[in-house]
Amino acid sequence: MPSYRIWRVYLLGGLIAVGIFALLPDEVWADVMYAAIGMSSVVAVLVTAARFRHAIGLAWALMGLGQLAAVFGDVMWLYYEHIAGVDPFPSPADVLYLLEYPFVTASLLMLARHRRSTADREARLDSTIMVVGLALPYWVLLIQPNIGGHDSLFSQLIALGYPIADVILLAGLVRLLTTSGTQMPAYRLLTAALILLLAGDVIFIMIEGSVIVGDLPFLLSYVVWGAAALHPSARDLLRPTPDALATFTTRRLLTLTAVVLLAPGTLAVQLAFGFELSAWAVTVVSAVLFVLVVARMATLLRRLQDQARRLDRVARTDMLTGLPNRRTLDAQLARDYERAAREDVPLTLAMLDLDHFKRFNDTYGHQGGDQLLAGAARAWSLLLSSADMLARYGGEEFVLLMPGRDLAAAEHLLQALRLVTPHEQTFSAGLALWDGRETPLRLLRRADTALYAAKTAGRDRVVCADPAPDSSARSATRA
Incomplete structure (x- = not known):
């Protein structure tokens, strides 16, 4: 059978x-x-x-x-x-x-x-x-x-x-x-x-x-x-x-509540029907339950805090590459703006784009493309200082924020990144130096324009963005 x-x-x-x-x-x-x-x-x-x-x-x-x-x-x-x-x-x-x-x-x-x-x-x-x-x-x-x-x-x-x-x-x-x-x-x-x-x-x-x-x-x-x-x-x-x-389900919460209420409930029944009171037993059990419930609340609070931290990391991190995402980039860029203005140090931003990424995807499949993105992120990150931040901007585009570096130092770093790009792939980059007044969005646009120029010129190169339109006028006024 x-x-x-x-x-x-x-x-x-x-x-x-x-x-x-x-x-x-x-x-x-x-x-x-x-x-x-x-x-x-x-x-x-x-x-x-x-x-x-x-x-x-x-x-x-x-x-x-x-x-x-x-x-x-x-x-x-x-x-x-x-x-x-x-x-x-x-x-x-x-x-x-x-x-x-x-x-x-x-x-x-x-x-x-x-x-x-x-x-x-x-x-x-x-x-x-x-x-x-x-x-x-x-x-x-x-x-x-x-x-x-x-x-x-x-x-x-x-x-x-x-x-x-x-x-x-x-x-x-x-x-x-x-x-x-x-x-x-x-x-x-x-x-x-x-x-x-x-x-x-x-x-x-x-x-x-x-x-x-x-x-x-x-x-x-x-x-x-x-x-x-x-x-x-x-x-x-x-x-x-x-x-x-x-998980701490509603059913478990109700069960624990009912069990905890057994102690006062026992005493209430004994008082209501005139039974002999089990005062010491109820007192001891109530005290032990109180300590256990406080400990349970502490563990639940720690788990909620840990989940909040993990959710915050997920919200701020690109899941494929492990790099900061666009949201984190915007926040860091705002902080670096304040620091550059306060300490009068240069702030350079580069926008990178892997060359012929669609062709690579078509050849090796989407998994191969994902491996290229993740591998490039790991290889580039090894060459960065603690002050630099590499973020995934979207698709095959990345943004490299380099506070404290001028154009020459930033360009030198980008050339080093080109040498370690995996799978013998190349990238194009647009480089822009903050003029001290323009908005983050304007700085990103100038770097993006320079990136487009690098791709138009044949890819596999770094192009420096033109100065902001009003930068030269301000410089002449100061002179």
Whole structure:
């Protein structure tokens, strides 16, 4: 039978078996069926573990060993109740039941470790907030009422062992939920099985072991767990989570808000209905949650600041060449204007254009053209000083801003750039010196006009722009 159908057959057969269990009048046969359903899940999980290697096989094997301990507990429970005729609680059967939790928790932590993303610190904080908040109801409803009143230390340890084990298992599940982003079917089925197991424990403790109502969640957990192991996506549980999925979603915000409100909500319910107040427990949990929420806000703020810096770099940088873009050029040109005027130093600007770029693109393709642009940007940048700035102006055109260089020094630098242009390509350049009065746009136009003259004259050359139209008149007036 194809693997994509086996899990459906198992799930359907398991649900039918659970229905038969609920209808059986004889407690002996009902308990036998209970153990048989549990063993079927163990077989499904261990068979899956045997099919896979390395970490994924070990994760499923740990789950299978945990379930096997629980099934042995079921068998021992059946023996005590129906053969030995003694009360099975507390007994060694409970020890076997409790062994399930560390095995399964270790498996969940292994899955979480392999599926973590770059936002793992945030995920750990989120999971800690959830576990601390959810531990309060466990303390108030299940742990604190079971302290004392038992006839032996063993009975006391077993009574406290179940809710404490639930909190530990809950911590593993929440850790997995906060790190996983890819919701494959096996992952969803496994999550449902663990929730059913936790719900079964809570119901069993609260109603003190009703035969049918308390057993059904455990049986359904076995069945869903086995279906998760048999699903074809079971091998993908260790697939790393894409970083893009590690965002702070509205659903996560609402979940964290609800969990944080559990502390004051618990106190409000106790006050409203006259229950005994758990003042110290609520105080401690509230203080811990406050510190964790502040830490979470700090990490979120740092991530937002980092994203803002990255967006600013993207807005100011040409993605292909890594050079400053037109926006950055305009801002730098304005700053260099102020400095040149204040310090009375020259400011020269050159506009460069790779010769016959379209022909190169047609010959080597667009990827080859991109490589030429990026390679030229890298090669030219190596020859520039810290004061110079090379920016991509658009297409195959670049602008080189050279504060502190006069025309002769700027022309000498351009000649050096021509020697390192990759792929034996050449460029034409127009060079313009700021006259101390013209606008940046006017300076760029003069350099562009000189570039056009260089291309008209045959390319592969540098042409100096004519002085600004009113520069000579100003010079004569000063004379």
